[in-house]
Amino acid sequence: MSSLSKGLRKVQVTLKWDPSPIGAAAHDLDIVAAAYRADAPHGGPAYLVHFDSRSPDGTITLDRDSRTGQGFGADEVMTLELERLAAAYARVVVGVVIQQRNAEKSFSDVPNTGVRILDGPVELASHDLSAVPDASAATVAEFTRDDAGAWQLRPVLHGFRADPAEFAELMGTAPA
Secondary structure, eight states, X not given: OOTTOOXXXXXXXXXXXXXXXXXXXXXXXXXXXXXXXXXXXXXXXXXXXXXXXXXXXXXXXXXXXXXXXXXXXXXXXXXXXXXXXXXXXXXXXXXXXXXXXXXXXXXXXXXXXEEEEEETTEEEEEEOGGGSTTOSXXXXXXXXXXXXXXXXXXXXXXXXXXXHHHHHXXXXXXXX
């Protein structure tokens, strides 16, 4: 981006996967976002956004949530209105985690996973979670605010062997 760029304003993170075979326990993947304060961008998250929640100010919302992967197109969609996020926040990390209800699963157990990061119709990044086959959770994007207040994307794909609660604490600590 040029120095004249105002950075990212509003982005979407989409997630898709194929449903489980008939008779098998459903694959339930979730998009999770963690917002970090400017005074502690690598500390614990100030808040998390996931199924059944949104950011306190409504700038990060989960617009579509699936428990099975059934349907056409994206199974889950999260919108991040970065331009509206308070100056108190300087970093947002987005990840995907598998709910571990019936048996321990990893991304190698879930066929045709795909994550896309979009700025309107423009694809900024995409990931296939099979690239981290032994992981049960993965960070997929890091958004950071620069000194001028503009938001930038750093696509990442870092896998973790963690349940959803553990991942919430680990997702912002992935190495650069």
